[in-house]
Amino acid sequence: MAGGQEHWNAVYGARSEDELTWFEALPSMSLDLIHAYLRPGDPFIDIGAGASRLVDALLEEGFGPLTVLDLSAAALAVSRERLGRKADKVAWIEADITTWQPDRDYVLWHDRAVFHFLTGAEDRASYARALSDALRPGGTAIIATFADDGPEMCSGLPVVRYAPEALAQELDQLVPGRLEMLDAKRHLHVTPKGNTQRFQYSVFRRTYANDIVAPQG
Numbered sequence: 728m729a730g731g732q733e734h735w736n737a738v739y740g741a742r743s744e745d746e747l748t749w750f751e752a753l754p755s756m757s758l759d760l761i762h763a764y765l766r767p768g769d770p771f772i773d774i775g776a777g778a779s780r781l782v783d784a785l786l787e788e789g790f791g792p793l794t795v796l797d798l799s800a801a802a803l804a805v806s807r808e809r810l811g812r813k814a815d816k817v818a819w820i821e822a823d824i825t826t827w828q829p830d831r832d833y834v835l836w837h838d839r840a841v842f843h844f845l846t847g848a849e850d851r852a853s854y855a856r857a858l859s860d861a862l863r864p865g866g867t868a869i870i871a872t873f874a875d876d877g878p879e880m881c882s883g884l885p886v887v888r889y890a891p892e893a894l895a896q897e898l899d900q901l902v903p904g905r906l907e908m909l910d911a912k913r914h915l916h917v918t919p920k921g922n923t924q925r926f927q928y929s930v931f932r933r934t935y936a937n938d939i940v941a942p943q944g
């Protein structure tokens with residue numbers, strides 16, 4: 728599969744994390760959004776986290792329990808090594824999001840630059856099912872992709888670019904009525920070499936649709 732585990736292990740093996748185009752010393756946009764929807768004690772998962780420093784910041788701020796999932800063992804190893812003993816406070820999952828089956832639920836699902844690699848309809852459907860299953864009703868999903876006027880490739884792989892409305896429409900087709908859009912922002916990412924990439928960050932709430940018991944009050 729293009730963009731499979733071998734591709735990503737090779738990418739993280741070949742260059743240090745701060746040389747990768749998607750590197751952020753401080754993932755400010757993600758943190759700003761997470762602060763609005765997550766409280767300490769709420770379970771959080773970063774999907775396709777790579778070697779992102781988001782988990783470092785959340786640990787530092789006292790959030791948790793934290794789970795980090797990625798297809799690439801090499802990427803997870805970079806983060807674990809950087810965190811040292813603090814890594815023991817995090818649940819690390821090496822898995823492909825298109826086949827992963829969650830065994831617990833989460834209050835916040837964060838994905839920066841992973842969903843956009845899913846160019847096949849079946850992979851997107853699997854992702855949406857995992858998202859819908861993993862997210863607690865009332866919980867929040869933050870999904871950042873290249874914007875509709877962003878780059879057409881990432882890490883040498885083709886991507887699907889989204890305007891927030893198109894992403895909302897796509898997800899609603901895959902898991903009808905399960906996600907409602909709360910917010911959307913555009914973001915200009917500056918790569919380590921100084922190039923710019925346009926992202927969109929969309930925020931969704933997992934509805935109570937199809938759940939037997941609705942919340943009181």
Ligand SMILES: C[S@@+](CC[C@H](N)C(=O)[O-])C[C@H]1O[C@@H](n2cnc3c(N)ncnc32)[C@H](O)[C@@H]1O
Nearest residue numbers: 735749775776777779797798799823824839840
């Ligand atoms: C562009 S990087 C973004 C990493 C991180 N989210 C960040 O913002 O720094 C994409 C990441 O998605 C991971 N990935 C790609 N396809 C995946 C899949 N099917 N399941 C899980 N992770 C995947 C890659 O290993 C890589 O770490």
